[in-house]
Amino acid sequence: MATARTPAGLAHGTHGGVGESAPRPDGTLKVTGEFAYASDLWHEDMLWGVTLRSPHAHARILSADVSAALATPGVYAVLTHADLPAATRYGLEIQDTPVLADGVVRYHGEPVALVAADHPETARRAAARIRIAYEELPVVHDEESATAPGAPVLHPGRDDDHAVHVAHPNIVHRQPVVRGDVAAARARADVVVSGDYEVGMQDQAFLGPESGLAVPAGDGGVDLYIATQWLHADLRQIAPVLGLPEDKVRMTLSGVGGAFGGREDLSMQAHACLLALRTGRPVKMVYNRFESFFGHVHRHPARLHYEHGASRDGQLLYVQARIVLDGGAYASSSPAVVGNAASLAVGPYVVDHVDVEALALYTNNPPCGAMRGFGAVQACFAYEAQMDRLAERLGLDPVEFRQRNAMAQGAVMPTGQVVDAPAPVAELLRRVKARPMPPGRPWETAGGAPDVRALPGGLSNTTHGEGVVRGVGYAVGIKNVGFSEGFDDYSTARVRLEAVAGQPVATVHTAMAEVGQGGVTVHAQIARTELGVTQVVLQPADTRVGSAGSTSASRQTYVTGGAVLHACRAVREEVFALGRARLGAYHPAWAHAELLLEGGKVTTEAGEVLADLADVLEDEVIEVEREWRHRPTEPFDLRTGQGDGHVQYSFAAHRAVVDVDTELGLVKVVELACAQDVGKAVNPLAVTGQIQGGTVQGLGLAVMEEIVVSADGLVRNPSFTDYLIPTVLDTPAIPVDVLELADEHAPYGLRGAGEAPTLSSTPAVVAAIRAATGLALKRVPVRPEHLTGT
Amino acid sequence: MRVNFTVNGRPQQADDVWEGESLLYVLRERLGLPGSKNACEQGECGSCTVRLDGLPVCACLVAAGQAEGREVVTVEGLAEHARRRAAGDGTTARAPAGTSLDEARRWTPAPGGPGAQALSPVQQAFVDAGAVQCGFCTPGLLVAADELIERNPEPSDADIREALSGNLCRCTGYETILDAVRLAAARAGEAG
Numbered sequence A: 001m002a003t004a005r006t007p008a009g010l011a012h013g014t015h016g017g018v019g020e021s022a023p024r025p026d027g028t029l030k031v032t033g034e035f036a037y038a039s040d041l042w043h044e045d046m047l048w049g050v051t052l053r054s055p056h057a058h059a060r061i062l063s064a065d066v067s068a069a070l071a072t073p074g075v076y077a078v079l080t081h082a083d084l085p086a087a088t089r090y091g092l093e094i095q096d097t098p099v100l101a102d103g104v105v106r107y108h109g110e111p112v113a114l115v116a117a118d119h120p121e122t123a124r125r126a127a128a129r130i131r132i133a134y135e136e137l138p139v140v141h142d143e144e145s146a147t148a149p150g151a152p153v154l155h156p157g158r159d160d161d162h163a164v165h166v167a168h169p170n171i172v173h174r175q176p177v178v179r180g181d182v183a184a185a186r187a188r189a190d191v192v193v194s195g196d197y198e199v200g201m202q203d204q205a206f207l208g209p210e211s212g213l214a215v216p217a218g219d220g221g222v223d224l225y226i227a228t229q230w231l232h233a234d235l236r237q238i239a240p241v242l243g244l245p246e247d248k249v250r251m252t253l254s255g256v257g258g259a260f261g262g263r264e265d266l267s268m269q270a271h272a273c274l275l276a277l278r279t280g281r282p283v284k285m286v287y288n289r290f291e292s293f294f295g296h297v298h299r300h301p302a303r304l305h306y307e308h309g310a311s312r313d314g315q316l317l318y319v320q321a322r323i324v325l326d327g328g329a330y331a332s333s334s335p336a337v338v339g340n341a342a343s344l345a346v347g348p349y350v351v352d353h354v355d356v357e358a359l360a361l362y363t364n365n366p367p368c369g370a371m372r373g374f375g376a377v378q379a380c381f382a383y384e385a386q387m388d389r390l391a392e393r394l395g396l397d398p399v400e401f402r403q404r405n406a407m408a409q410g411a412v413m414p415t416g417q418v419v420d421a422p423a424p425v426a427e428l429l430r431r432v433k434a435r436p437m438p439p440g441r442p443w444e445t446a447g448g449a450p451d452v453r454a455l456p457g458g459l460s461n462t463t464h465g466e467g468v469v470r471g472v473g474y475a476v477g478i479k480n481v482g483f484s485e486g487f488d489d490y491s492t493a494r495v496r497l498e499a500v501a502g503q504p505v506a507t508v509h510t511a512m513a514e515v516g517q518g519g520v521t522v523h524a525q526i527a528r529t530e531l532g533v534t535q536v537v538l539q540p541a542d543t544r545v546g547s548a549g550s551t552s553a554s555r556q557t558y559v560t561g562g563a564v565l566h567a568c569r570a571v572r573e574e575v576f577a578l579g580r581a582r583l584g585a586y587h588p589a590w591a592h593a594e595l596l597l598e599g600g601k602v603t604t605e606a607g608e609v610l611a612d613l614a615d616v617l618e619d620e621v622i623e624v625e626r627e628w629r630h631r632p633t634e635p636f637d638l639r640t641g642q643g644d645g646h647v648q649y650s651f652a653a654h655r656a657v658v659d660v661d662t663e664l665g666l667v668k669v670v671e672l673a674c675a676q677d678v679g680k681a682v683n684p685l686a687v688t689g690q691i692q693g694g695t696v697q698g699l700g701l702a703v704m705e706e707i708v709v710s711a712d713g714l715v716r717n718p719s720f721t722d723y724l725i726p727t728v729l730d731t732p733a734i735p736v737d738v739l740e741l742a743d744e745h746a747p748y749g750l751r752g753a754g755e756a757p758t759l760s761s762t763p764a765v766v767a768a769i770r771a772a773t774g775l776a777l778k779r780v781p782v783r784p785e786h787l788t789g790t
Numbered sequence B: 001m002r003v004n005f006t007v008n009g010r011p012q013q014a015d016d017v018w019e020g021e022s023l024l025y026v027l028r029e030r031l032g033l034p035g036s037k038n039a040c041e042q043g044e045c046g047s048c049t050v051r052l053d054g055l056p057v058c059a060c061l062v063a064a065g066q067a068e069g070r071e072v073v074t075v076e077g078l079a080e081h082a083r084r085r086a087a088g089d090g091t092t093a094r095a096p097a098g099t100s101l102d103e104a105r106r107w108t109p110a111p112g113g114p115g116a117q118a119l120s121p122v123q124q125a126f127v128d129a130g131a132v133q134c135g136f137c138t139p140g141l142l143v144a145a146d147e148l149i150e151r152n153p154e155p156s157d158a159d160i161r162e163a164l165s166g167n168l169c170r171c172t173g174y175e176t177i178l179d180a181v182r183l184a185a186a187r188a189g190e191a192g
């Protein structure tokens, strides 16, 4: 569908509609402490569930003795693999993940047993009394060890769709993208730059830990209140594990404390339901932070090899790249991450000759899957480093070199897909570059004594400005929006319109997971704009309505927003039909004019009021449910990577300004400016918040965030003491420049916005540190020892 | 063990408290005040920030027994705390006098439902500035920010960053949180 004309309300405005910074409907509850997160839920007679996890990265389970745990007073159930009632494995795409380990554990922290007790501490102590005898097995932890002759095969007898085309069973999926003639282009290149890059394992580190409450029901089913990103995908995986039909597993979204991809896979969902059904009591499970680090998938760490060739006048001729992603012990969304990394490997540039391959490994490292940026983050760090090195070799300004090669609308991707919407890559770079520079030496004060808070090292008082060097760096990235490669990526919305006490009220019901992004605000805004009402009631998200797809891939405003929009328009048509039937005789405009719903009234396009909406409705309740799909995509060819695989592309650019204490290797990011095209800012305040939040997650990857996994597969830093995320002291000013170039294929012209800023932030910060230090810095996060060489 | 203390101006008693239970656990699981959040239980994230005799503390690091006889303000009591402070009745939580029985009797829990309760200036500013996304960090940040403004009515940006440096937020990138604190301070300045 294309929004050929301005929808009703956009131009004249029903208050709180599309394009306004409408306040969050859940804002008041969230500031008073009344908003119920999953971890806040409580039920009479409730038990607490805990998980026993593997201390080894790879081991055979020889025996399990739960008798001491079961005998603990206050314990109601202990479950191991032997107690599972139905399906024993689940997975988003490939059902390779055991509900509880069956004979083998494949990563450090894999769930082995469950306990339900009347106090969480009782449950924890009982879990510690479970005796599991392990026999440790050799660990595979990187490409070399995973594909070596005789390497232990993590999943023997694979029968998934990718198994037949990979060279080794420890490769989950491999996707080449081949276009043009790289060998010929290499022969013509005046400048060739190649490099090896590495990205560490990043954690989503959402603040609200995994949690939920499962309540057994009289009909043998279960009601699950849960923090997740996609209710229906959970349902599809949980029901077979419980051995129940889907209609006996009723799911309701509870408050979600952030997600960023980390709630796409199941964590405690099936476990809590199993314990509830076993004990006949409600069971609550809440991970603590330590367990949360083991309880969800992370961003794939990656090793990337890139070779770029360019002509003397600064035109990119070819790119050859190999991207190896560590998927860890189970598949999760690795195949889709591979597709993204391969198809977006070149970045937002026009390159005619491309030879790329991306693959994901099975190893005994923690499983990796979705995290904001999803395969595009790793590639962006490497290709932007390459672009800077090329510019330097060519003697060109790094921004100008990027602009010369920037894609624009009409460009052809390495997959052959034509970019048929605005792609203002050069303009975004121009905007961040044109911004005035923040003042130098910000720690200097009128009084003479430096304000150490503005220095690298901050209140640690490690420098008063000696050895501090400023650097500036730029980067730009490209992210796909929505689920790709032929996935049927639809959303469902149910919209009701009725008159309550003489006022029209719209009710919107979807299964969209509100995880903090503000989708609920947007749904209310769309309903106000389309139906011309001020009062919009949002029903809790649950599985009584059809799927809304995942809150990921920057897709919810686009896809579930699109479903709400189309449901509203169908409601509107019914209102007009009702009005014609009831009141048509009184005014010819009912039959002949273009009608609008605005300010609670039916008007003509010219603004003449025909009736109050409430009077048209009387006692009638109009309710419509609509499924809505974006344009279909197609899979990438398995040999060439050709295909219209993506729905939409999203672009952001950053300029980073840093001060580096070159003696101690401490970095202070002074400013991190972003320019992004969002097509249409449905809620400008929320869009800016997404851009700033994504930018800071990119900053975290650049200089501090990494889950450290030792060669034996053990996680070394599962806490906020040792895994650092940016605090307000680490975070700079983040000026944001929002462009709104409409994509005519999308509702209101909007462009998914949540992920693109997470891409370019990281390479921009690292480019700035390189500029300050002259170091090559081919790995993120950059640590002080990388800067001091110690 | 039994612990007696004042929460949001109201005397509270918790029974059967285990030795190892934190103030945060008692507030959330025994007193029905889940507004303070648990995101790390290690003193690293600030989501559990409450005021203990006026001072902002991580409730996850305070043993429940340590709260005996003391006065706690949580996010649930922030609006009332701000009202009493604005009314200048001197019983801000820092005052050692505690809460009189009379005051405690006058205290009513917020009637449920959005908008039913008037927000404190800091709460309102967080809503207005877009400082709330998932909101999990918000209760702790509100308590910390409110204490900052009480102590320092005109904080500089560096002051705000310093005061909030123990509170992690994963969603916002902090810019709108800074906006909110500036806004709350500016509004308080105008009103005063």
Ligand code: FES
Pocket (backbone or CB within 6 Å): B037, B038, B039, B040, B041, B042, B043, B044, B045, B046, B047, B048, B049, B058, B059, B060, B061
């Ligand atoms: S929960 Fe207390 S500081 Fe994190």
Ligand code: FES
Pocket (backbone or CB within 6 Å): A207, A257, A258, A516, B131, B132, B133, B134, B135, B136, B137, B138, B168, B169, B170, B171, B172
């Ligand atoms: S709003 Fe989500 S952690 Fe701050």
